[in-house]
Amino acid sequence: MALIVQKFGGTSVADIDKIKNVAQKVINVKKAGNKVVVVLSAMAGETDRLIDMAHRAAETPNEREYDSLISTGEQVTITLLSIVLNSMGYPAKSFLGFQVKVLTDKSHKKARISLIDTVSIKKELKKGTIIIVAGFQGVDEENNITTLGRGGSDTSAVALAAALKADQCDIFTDVDGVYTTDPNVCNKARRLDKISYDEMLEMAMTGAKVLHPRSVEMAKKYNVPVYVKSTFSDKGGTLVTREDKDMEREIISGVTYDRDQVKITVVGVPDQPGVAADLFTPLSDKNIFVDMIIQNASLEGYTDLTFTVSKKDLKDAQKIVESTAKKVGAKKVEIDDQVAKVSIIGVGMASHSGVAAKMFKTLAKEGVNIMMISTSEIKISCIIQRKYMELAVSVLHEAFNLAKKK
Amino acid sequence: MALIVQKFGGTSVADIDKIKNVAQKVINVKKAGNKVVVVLSAMAGETDRLIDMAHRAAETPNEREYDSLISTGEQVTITLLSIVLNSMGYPAKSFLGFQVKVLTDKSHKKARISLIDTVSIKKELKKGTIIIVAGFQGVDEENNITTLGRGGSDTSAVALAAALKADQCDIFTDVDGVYTTDPNVCNKARRLDKISYDEMLEMAMTGAKVLHPRSVEMAKKYNVPVYVKSTFSDKGGTLVTREDKDMEREIISGVTYDRDQVKITVVGVPDQPGVAADLFTPLSDKNIFVDMIIQNASLEGYTDLTFTVSKKDLKDAQKIVESTAKKVGAKKVEIDDQVAKVSIIGVGMASHSGVAAKMFKTLAKEGVNIMMISTSEIKISCIIQRKYMELAVSVLHEAFNLAKKK
Numbered sequence: 128m129a130l131i132v133q134k135f136g137g138t139s140v141a142d143i144d145k146i147k148n149v150a151q152k153v154i155n156v157k158k159a160g161n162k163v164v165v166v167l168s169a170m171a172g173e174t175d176r177l178i179d180m181a182h183r184a185a186e187t188p189n190e191r192e193y194d195s196l197i198s199t200g201e202q203v204t205i206t207l208l209s210i211v212l213n214s215m216g217y218p219a220k221s222f223l224g225f226q227v228k229v230l231t232d233k234s235h236k237k238a239r240i241s242l243i244d245t246v247s248i249k250k251e252l253k254k255g256t257i258i259i260v261a262g263f264q265g266v267d268e269e270n271n272i273t274t275l276g277r278g279g280s281d282t283s284a285v286a287l288a289a290a291l292k293a294d295q296c297d298i299f300t301d302v303d304g305v306y307t308t309d310p311n312v313c314n315k316a317r318r319l320d321k322i323s324y325d326e327m328l329e330m331a332m333t334g335a336k337v338l339h340p341r342s343v344e345m346a347k348k349y350n351v352p353v354y355v356k357s358t359f360s361d362k363g364g365t366l367v368t369r370e371d372k373d374m375e376r377e378i379i380s381g382v383t384y385d386r387d388q389v390k391i392t393v394v395g396v397p398d399q400p401g402v403a404a405d406l407f408t409p410l411s412d413k414n415i416f417v418d419m420i421i422q423n424a425s426l427e428g429y430t431d432l433t434f435t436v437s438k439k440d441l442k443d444a445q446k447i448v449e450s451t452a453k454k455v456g457a458k459k460v461e462i463d464d465q466v467a468k469v470s471i472i473g474v475g476m477a478s479h480s481g482v483a484a485k486m487f488k489t490l491a492k493e494g495v496n497i498m499m500i501s502t503s504e505i506k507i508s509c510i511i512q513r514k515y516m517e518l519a520v521s522v523l524h525e526a527f528n529l530a531k532k533k
Numbered sequence: 534m535a536l537i538v539q540k541f542g543g544t545s546v547a548d549i550d551k552i553k554n555v556a557q558k559v560i561n562v563k564k565a566g567n568k569v570v571v572v573l574s575a576m577a578g579e580t581d582r583l584i585d586m587a588h589r590a591a592e593t594p595n596e597r598e599y600d601s602l603i604s605t606g607e608q609v610t611i612t613l614l615s616i617v618l619n620s621m622g623y624p625a626k627s628f629l630g631f632q633v634k635v636l637t638d639k640s641h642k643k644a645r646i647s648l649i650d651t652v653s654i655k656k657e658l659k660k661g662t663i664i665i666v667a668g669f670q671g672v673d674e675e676n677n678i679t680t681l682g683r684g685g686s687d688t689s690a691v692a693l694a695a696a697l698k699a700d701q702c703d704i705f706t707d708v709d710g711v712y713t714t715d716p717n718v719c720n721k722a723r724r725l726d727k728i729s730y731d732e733m734l735e736m737a738m739t740g741a742k743v744l745h746p747r748s749v750e751m752a753k754k755y756n757v758p759v760y761v762k763s764t765f766s767d768k769g770g771t772l773v774t775r776e777d778k779d780m781e782r783e784i785i786s787g788v789t790y791d792r793d794q795v796k797i798t799v800v801g802v803p804d805q806p807g808v809a810a811d812l813f814t815p816l817s818d819k820n821i822f823v824d825m826i827i828q829n830a831s832l833e834g835y836t837d838l839t840f841t842v843s844k845k846d847l848k849d850a851q852k853i854v855e856s857t858a859k860k861v862g863a864k865k866v867e868i869d870d871q872v873a874k875v876s877i878i879g880v881g882m883a884s885h886s887g888v889a890a891k892m893f894k895t896l897a898k899e900g901v902n903i904m905m906i907s908t909s910e911i912k913i914s915c916i917i918q919r920k921y922m923e924l925a926v927s928v929l930h931e932a933f934n935l936a937k938k939k
Contacts (some may be wrong), residue, residue, distance in 0.1 A: 143589045177609070183549045184613045192619065197614035199605040203583070206602035213598065214591030221598055225631055226676050265657045270632050426698030496856055 129294040130162045130252070130452035131364035134262065136169035138301045140204045144327060144375035149358065150211040150523025152299075157217060157257060164248065164258040164291065166284040169200025174265045187296045188444035190235035194264075198224070201261035201280070209259050219257040222248065226271060229283070234452040238273035242284070243290035252366035260287060296346070297354045298338060301331075303363030303429040305337055307331070307529040308382040313521045315530040318363055320379060323327055323370040324471050326380045329506040333470035347526025370474055374505065377480060383518050388418065389441045390466045390498065390510060391448055392433040402455050406432060408411035409447045409520050415440045419501045419510060429458075433499060435510060438464065466498065467516040470508040471523055477504050489526040495519050535700040536568045536658070539597035540668065540690035543577035544707045545764035546610045549617075555764065556617040558705075563623060563663060570654065570664040570697065572690040573614060575606025596641035600670075601678040604630070605685070617666050625663040628654065630678060635671035635677045635689070644671055644679035647690070649900035651697035657831040666693060684745025691748045694754035695801050702752070703760045704744060708771030710761050711736070711743055713935040714788040719927045721936040724769055725786060729776040731876050732786050735912040739876035740791035749773065776880055784888060794824065795820065795847045796872045796916060797854055798839045801864025808861050812838060815853045820847045824874075825907045825916060835864075840903060841916060844870065872904065873922040876914040877929055883910050895932040901925050 133153065140146050149165075152405055157163050168174075177197045183187040188196075205221040227248065233393035248258050251257035262280025265273050275282050281298060288296035303318065305327065322330075322412040324347035331340040337355055346353045346367060353367040396402055403422070410417055420434040436444045445462060452460050476482045490497060495518065497508035511519055524530065535657075539559065546552050563569050574580075583603045587594040594602075603763040618625035633654065654664050668686025671679050681688050687704060694702035709724065711733065716722040720846035730738075730753035737746040743761055752759045752773060759773040788848045802808055809828070816823055826840040830905065842850045851868060858866050892913055896903060905916035917925055930936065 143586065146590065155830065180549065180609070180613060181616055184552065184616040187620065189619040189625075192612040192615040193564060195627060195629070196609060196616070199608050202605050202608075203586070203602060206598040207586060209598040210587055210590040210594040210602070213595040219595075223601070223678075272629075523771040 128158055128160060129155055130164070132164045132166065132284050132288040132289060132291070132296040133299060134166040134292045134297065135168065135282060135299045135358060136280065136301070137168040138171070139299055140167055140169075140208070141171040143207065146204065146207050147211055150208060152216065152358070153208075153212065153257060154215065154217055160251045162286060164252070164260060164262050164278060164293065165208065165289060166262045167201060167204045168262050168280040170204055173203070177502065184386045194235045194274045197265040198261070198272050200272055201263055205259045205261050212257055212259075217257055218255065218405070219259055221261070223261050223264060224264040225266045227272060229260075229286075231265035231267055233271070233273070233274070235271075235273055237276040238242060238267070240275070240286045241288060242307055247288050248291065264471075277340075280343065281339040281342035282345060285345045285349075285351050285353065288292045291347065293351070295352045295354060297356055297382055299356050299358040300337060301357065302337060302355075302356035302362055304365035305335070305367070305381075307380065307395065307522055309335075309384070310525050312384065312517050312525050313382075314449045315521075315524060315533065317530055319365050321366045321368060321371075321373065323474050324367060324379055325505055326474055326524040327472070329503065330383050331379050331470065333382040333468065333508055334387075338367070343424050351408045362526045367514065375475060378475035379471050379480045381472050381527065382527070382529065383416055383470045383472065384516055384520055385470075386513065386516065387438050388434050388435045388468050388510065389438055390433060390463040391444065392461040392463070393433055393448060393452050393457045393459075394431050394461060395440070396432050397451075397456050398428050398430045402403040405455050405465040406448065406451050409451060409492045410444060413443055413447060415447075419499050420509065421499050434469070435452075435466070435499070436480045465513040466510050467513045468508050468510050469516060469519045469523065470506055471527065474505050476506075483507050485526060486523065489522050490519055492521055493518055534566055534568060536570070536697060537562055537568045537704060537774075538572060538690050538697070538699045538702040539692040540558065540572040540686060540703065540763060541574065541705045542686065542707070543574040543579070546573055546575075547577040549613065552610065552613050553617055555705075556614060556621065557624070558692065559614075559618065559663060560621065560623055567660045570658070570666060571614065572666050572668045572686060572693060573607060574608045574668050574686040576610055579606040579609070597677055599827045600641045600680045603749050604667070604670040604678050604680055610776065611667050613664045615682075618663055618665075623663055624656055624661065625665055626657055627665045627667070629667050629918055630670040631672045631676060633666060635692075636670035636823075637673055637681070637907060639673045639677070639679070639862070641677075641679055643682040643711075644673070646671060646681070646692045651696050654697065655825045665694060666728035687745040687748035688751060688840040690760065691751045691757050694757045695751065701758045701759070701760060703762055705747075706736055706743060707765065708761075708765035709766055711741070711769035711787075713786065713880075714926055714930050715741075715790070718790065718923050719788075719930050721833060721930055723936055723938065725771050727772045727777075727779065728786055729880050730773060731776070731911055732880055733773045735876070735878045735909065736787050738795075739878065739912065739914055740789040740873065741787070746771070751776050772775060783879060785877050785935065786887045786939050787878050788933075788935065789876045789878065790922055790926055791874040791876075791921065792919065793844050794872055794874050794916065795844055796839060796841050796869040797850065798837055798861045798867040798869070799854060799858050800837050800867060802836045802838050802858075803862050804834050804836045810840065811861050812854065812857050816850060819849055819853065821850050821853075825914065827905050841872070841905070843876070851857060858910050871919040872916050873919045874914050874916050875922060875925045875929065876912055878912045878934065880911050882913075889913050891932060892929065896925055899928055922923070
């Protein structure tokens, strides 16, 4: 008898009929002789509706109250699924964060799980009850409701799987697995049967939306096998797991992109120690995440500093950077929001030479200019002009032969 | 410095603008130097929306899950009000049932409060925080969410006022107080400045919708002064309190009506011991509340049994009664759903003779036939034909001189 954690996202529980469909999937797994723990998101659109209400109540809503407000979305879906399952003759019980309890730190809107008390869940599992846990939410030590940030339900599911030592964690979504690239951008995209935690993490970090990076980190840390599957089809699926020999044979596993980038260049910065710190400290103080940074060679005591931030942070970032630029005596600040980041990811990269060269050559051949480059052991990212993004994804997918199963 | 509990119903918090209006009222009381505890209902219509969802999920929703589902309505309003107050510079903190905690028994959908832990609320009140508590909800000893039944937020407010030994409990609603009768039925209806717990209880039990009977019982038990006020006007208000000399001077305080009654007559019941028990036990087993009962004098060993039930219970009651009638050998079952109950209430009744006679005479003069009568120390109720209800209310209001302040 296996213990399986199944997580269903917002589109999978968007209305009562869809929740009934989820109930059927859960029953199938239960009937096959497994213990089942289900984790749900809120109905698609519901969290946004609640966030909108909070912002109509106040420009900057109190974070404790905001978390308690938006956590109601999951409370609705888990109780509805439990009502459906019970009415079909399958004893089920919903658990909110405080009922589990899922203990987190005090960082509202982006809390981190510190401990999951599994006593009551295990007691119910022993009785044969189907457990349904609210994703995205927890409580801090003073019983204040906290939320885990966007994509938090994936994290809830993996954390529960880890705490319960589950045999596997299924993440159900509206696509049937992890693809070599986005099928909407490149029609030759191929579903991967298997991918390593590290590759999945890089793909999630560089733009793939299928899994939240934090859930992948947690899966890796506790070695939880994660299956990405479709709620609406029984075929397919991708296993996210530890690296194995098969994976190393493939040099590149995927091509990702991120349209959500803006390039900021501070031109003519006096090349003195401490200037970069002067620029980036106020940004980090405001929780603005700076992705890629390059500094050009110094010319006559002046240098250019270029970096990227997320589009949503542009307004705040621009204000801070322009004020700092003035302070340090830089010449000007240039903004380019017509850029995109294209990345290739693969564990095989580490043991194969020439991967970067091949990427640059492939892009050059199509006349795509590379503005910024950043690399890790298993990833190369380039900032290019936005208009070339789809083209770049397609030619890279082709060049690294991703359409064919090796 | 007084401690004031203020409860606002669903129409008072129906949208963000109305919630901002409530915030202003709360701030006024706070600014006047008081400690404030606010209790809120869900937005008007929201609880019904959630109940509807539950019933689309299953015909008979699991009660534990149902309670957890419908309790989200109050979670939304209390957090929104807290967001508004905090943004206006008034520290506020919302409390859910489990956060207070409001401990109840295990009877889902109609739980009774057994204990309110006031430690955390008192700690926050000391700091000057405005406390906002979710009405209608609690948790049982195993942290399952329970709800108190319709009108439960009134009960939450009075129970909190009692537990905190508050100086007063304001119940804000869409009318500005308790009236001698429904102004929609009789335009001479007059707002009462003061009414006793017992009278208020009888009025609530016989059809007045302004306060829930359980909240009045609790207010009486713990001697909590309750003010019924309008959210949308600063004028008026009615104090519900202990009996005093003033009240005894008035013979009748109010006329109420209830259109929600159906009369069931079992004709030709063999007049043997135990027959009434045979009839009423299965009804009470199904939680069907039987209001008035009369049994006619026995004629040749047969009798007629007449009683009233609530309209919503008619279908179930009819099935049970017809089957039992057959079993005990009764001749037939007659249903009359064209009836109404009209009641007069007043503590002065006990010390004044002739009140009942005056009521019957007044109705007879207008040709209104009385089908059933029931009385208590401070109330007389008559079942009459539905079509005479408005007329009966008006002539009784007139006969007992209720329009004039004494």
